[in-house]
């Protein structure tokens with residue numbers, strides 16, 4: 001295991017912003033995590049786990065140790081006529097994992113095609129798109145616990161999965177490094193087509209397979225989401241706000257044009273993109289930062305913007321939405 005100092009993170013985050021880590025360690029196995037923990041001088045520093053850096057904004061250098069996750073491997077644990085249980089190492093690229101499953105007709109994650117990032121972070125964030133969420137198929141999550149110095153597992157039911165959230169962002173935040181995620185996938189394919197433009201995109205497709213669904217979604221996403229290699233971004237910058245029914249009624253009385261969706265526990269979800277759009281920020285830019293032309297929710301690095309400039313722009317958007325609608329926008333992105 002190698003320890004690097006003063007290490008550039010510029011190519012390791014999809015906003016493509018400049019930042020450095022005091023210490024940088026590439027983790028390729030659980031043994032590496034034990035080795036890191038034994039090196040007290042590094043272990044005692046603040047730590048940041050980094051996957052593919054597609055949901056993180058560096059506003060400054062990281063004064064501590066960045067643990068870059070490079071633990072790889074995919075294993076079919078068991079299979080019968082109905083389902084397949086597949087364990088993926090946390091540093092695997094999530095989209096590679098989706099492809100692996102779709103090819104074998106292991107179903108339930110094909111609508112999550114083309115989401116950048118690692119398998120481990122998919123569990124942290126409970127990623128979702130087009131009617132599917134990672135938590136619908138996750139069976140258990142394995143992690144290295146820095147408090148016990150052991151590998152432990154947690155069943156999905158105990159992961160407190162919610163919209164873009166999990167126990168790994170609350171009770172276990174900073175305490176564990178996810179090493180693997182086990183998924184239980186169906187062998188009976190029922191295409192999930194109710195969301196977004198999927199029905200329209202699939203209307204001339206007589207037979208839909210997981211691979212066809214994957215191809216359609218990948219092509220569609222490429223047409224609407226800016227490629228981070230060209231315009232640095234982290235997908236949706238903010239979460240869709242979830243508010244009480246009473247609060248929603250009040251807002252809708254004044255702004256009936258707002259879209260609402262049912263959320264868990266009788267709550268109501270608003271569309272953050274629409275709120276931002278109605279505050280005049282769709283396609284807006286300030287210097288080297290802006291929002292995507294057709295996706296107000298995506299903040300893009302138009303040139304060599306710094307993380308601080310991106311953060312300032314995001315705060316400005318959140319302030320405008322708060323002032324106009326009284327709704328607080330929470331970042332989906334981890335701000336460092």
Ligand SMILES: Cc1cc2nc3c(=O)[nH]c(=O)nc-3n(C[C@H](O)[C@H](O)[C@H](O)COP(=O)(O)OP(=O)(O)OC[C@H]3O[C@@H](n4cnc5c(N)ncnc54)[C@H](O)[C@@H]3O)c2cc1C
Pocket residue numbers: 014048049050051052053054055056069090115116117118119120121122124125126127128129168176177178179225226228233234235236334
């Ligand atoms: C173009 C684009 C499109 C996107 N579209 C979507 C979308 O449709 N739906 C969606 O949900 N998201 C989307 N995202 C966001 C992003 O892809 C996901 O949040 C993804 O899961 C991030 O993975 P990552 O490995 O890059 O995580 P990172 O950005 O590296 O890390 C994210 C957070 O997870 C923590 N973390 C990472 N790995 C571990 C681990 N092994 N153990 C413990 N903590 C860990 C990090 O410390 C950090 O807090 C998009 C991003 C981009 C750039």
